[in-house]
Amino acid sequence: MTNDQLQELAPHMIVGLSGPRLSDDEKALLASLRFSGVILFERNVRDARQLMELAREIRNVFRQSHGYVPLIAADHEGGLISVLGRAIGVPPTQMAAARTGDAHLCERLFTENARRLRACGVNMLLGPVADINSEHRNPVIGTRSFGEDAEAVSSFVSAAVSAARAGGVLTCIKHFPGHGASSVDSHLALPVLSATLDQLRKKDMLPFASGLKAGAESVMVGHIAAQGRSLPASLDTEIIDGLLRKELGFEGVVMTDALEMEGVRAAEPRAAGVAGGILARRDLWQSCGRALGAGNDILLFSKPVAEVVSELRALEGSGAGAVLLDGLSPDLLRASKVRIERLLEIASRKDREFELPSDPGVYGEIAERSIGVKEKAEVLPLRGSEGGLRAIFYVEKGEFARFPLQSFVMRVLQGSKPFGEGAGDAATGVRFGRHVLFPYDSLPNGATGIEALASYAGEPDAHFDCIFLMNRRPLSQEAITEMCSGARAVVVAGWPYAVDFIARGPHVLITYGIYDAAADAVRSRLMA
Numbered sequence: 001m002t003n004d005q006l007q008e009l010a011p012h013m014i015v016g017l018s019g020p021r022l023s024d025d026e027k028a029l030l031a032s033l034r035f036s037g038v039i040l041f042e043r044n045v046r047d048a049r050q051l052m053e054l055a056r057e058i059r060n061v062f063r064q065s066h067g068y069v070p071l072i073a074a075d076h077e078g079g080l081i082s083v084l085g086r087a088i089g090v091p092p093t094q095m096a097a098a099r100t101g102d103a104h105l106c107e108r109l110f111t112e113n114a115r116r117l118r119a120c121g122v123n124m125l126l127g128p129v130a131d132i133n134s135e136h137r138n139p140v141i142g143t144r145s146f147g148e149d150a151e152a153v154s155s156f157v158s159a160a161v162s163a164a165r166a167g168g169v170l171t172c173i174k175h176f177p178g179h180g181a182s183s184v185d186s187h188l189a190l191p192v193l194s195a196t197l198d199q200l201r202k203k204d205m206l207p208f209a210s211g212l213k214a215g216a217e218s219v220m221v222g223h224i225a226a227q228g229r230s231l232p233a234s235l236d237t238e239i240i241d242g243l244l245r246k247e248l249g250f251e252g253v254v255m256t257d258a259l260e261m262e263g264v265r266a267a268e269p270r271a272a273g274v275a276g277g278i279l280a281r282r283d284l285w286q287s288c289g290r291a292l293g294a295g296n297d298i299l300l301f302s303k304p305v306a307e308v309v310s311e312l313r314a315l316e317g318s319g320a321g322a323v324l325l326d327g328l329s330p331d332l333l334r335a336s337k338v339r340i341e342r343l344l345e346i347a348s349r350k351d352r353e354f355e356l357p358s359d360p361g362v363y364g365e366i367a368e369r370s371i372g373v374k375e376k377a378e379v380l381p382l383r384g385s386e387g388g389l390r391a392i393f394y395v396e397k398g399e400f401a402r403f404p405l406q407s408f409v410m411r412v413l414q415g416s417k418p419f420g421e422g423a424g425d426a427a428t429g430v431r432f433g434r435h436v437l438f439p440y441d442s443l444p445n446g447a448t449g450i451e452a453l454a455s456y457a458g459e460p461d462a463h464f465d466c467i468f469l470m471n472r473r474p475l476s477q478e479a480i481t482e483m484c485s486g487a488r489a490v491v492v493a494g495w496p497y498a499v500d501f502i503a504r505g506p507h508v509l510i511t512y513g514i515y516d517a518a519a520d521a522v523r524s525r526l527m528a
Helices: 003-012 024-032 048-066 094-099 103-119 150-166 197-204 206-213 237-247 281-293 305-313 320-326 330-350 362-370 403-414 477-484 496-501 516-527
Strands: 013-016 037-040 071-074 076-078 170-176 218-221 253-256 299-304 391-396 432-438 450-455 466-469 489-492 507-510
Touching: 003 013, 003 281, 003 305, 003 330, 013 305, 024 048, 024 305, 037 048, 037 299, 048 071, 071 330, 076 094, 076 103, 094 103, 094 150, 094 362, 103 150, 103 362, 150 170, 150 206, 170 206, 170 237, 170 330, 197 206, 197 237, 218 237, 253 299, 253 330, 281 299, 281 305, 281 330, 299 305, 362 516, 391 403, 403 516, 466 477, 477 496, 489 496, 489 516, 496 507
Parallel strands: 013 037, 013 299, 037 071, 170 218, 218 253, 391 466, 466 489, 489 507
Antiparallel strands: 391 450, 432 450
8 A cells, every 4th residue: 555545535534533632654645645634522521611622623734734624523412422522512412402493493403503513613514414314213313313203304404404504604414315114323333224215215215315405415324225235335336326426416425434343344344363352454435436436536535544544554455455555446536526625615714713602591491391291290300308409310321421411410410511611511529329220131232231420418218209311222021121220210311112111100311312411401301
């Protein structure tokens, strides 16, 4: 793999970073290779000031070395998928916004989200999610979607795209041609949808058409296979060139979902002796080549840039890079680069002085208007012997490391801070009990169980007042019944359809997602 070949591929790549500051190696790689941009994750964020400094540093490297503003992208959709939460708060989920039934409120939400992104130098939202959550046991979409009805989802996608663009960020609607009918997580396996291409045309593609009409600059193609198709959509020419380009008339940038995901790796032949783990080096090139050949413009990598480049350069001398590039149509690559350059030009035009949020109250308004109540038993307020809340928070094993979950729990127990005054910082002094593992085998795709994080107010052996279901993947009736046994109140904050499995009796609140304003609203109801 020669440097010339890597230079040829780099404009088609968005890459990750290792931490909250650029390392010397990362600066050198971003300066020497003309990547389209970078994608940020929780590992890159400590607070708003640090994120702003990181974005400026990234911009300076690209401007000085290449003369353009890069794409600085983030999955900041709302709820659990809010990678910038430590810096700009955790916004409401799309499902919570849709539950208000108010498209104007959705516009305000995405305008505010966009302004907060721009305030910290992030110029591309990897969203909104345009999937219709038609499969209630979907383990990966859930509250990320605007809902189950195609017409309603289409309307909200249009409103979200228009508002985010007006707020100054580029948009990337996802996951084409629709991930909502899946019962498998594409991070862990290749989902095969129950819908055929014709069925996708009639339903799942409608929100994407609405998003494109509203001006979405890019589309992310999912690692999902339609019924009767052997390849994931991200490698399927008929999906990208046929459905997206020709039928929907999309002329903008097409991006893959992350190429480290098992949904695309499962479609690639393995090198001898390789089972699981990272991609075989030759497989990485095969994925790149097949994705570009299928019509994608940008290849998304979540891993840090140094790891990606190291894998690619390890093939130097094998000729794999040359074979890859030589095997692709020059016209296809030329047209792809034109689309990418056009997107980078838009990013440069949008580049301006950072702005402050203008509508911080919209998050709370959505929470107040969307939270549902299943039972109205006279059990509130709930107060422990010391005035606190005795609660158990059920989360999937290992998930409590995610900031939105931490923020939700701390805000429920200790209250909120105003945005801009340390909002999102984990509070201290909460007394937690032991972690308990429930090895329910009903969790799909390799998830191993549920952890119970117990918060004690008063005596450790006292009765618990409230149960919080914060699992995002579906659970069985048996598991939910056991978790909620004896509870005076239950808050369904993760997988919303769990509410159908809760027996009559406890006071039940449904938040349609795990986000800061929902925690505040729940606390006010439980402890008023």
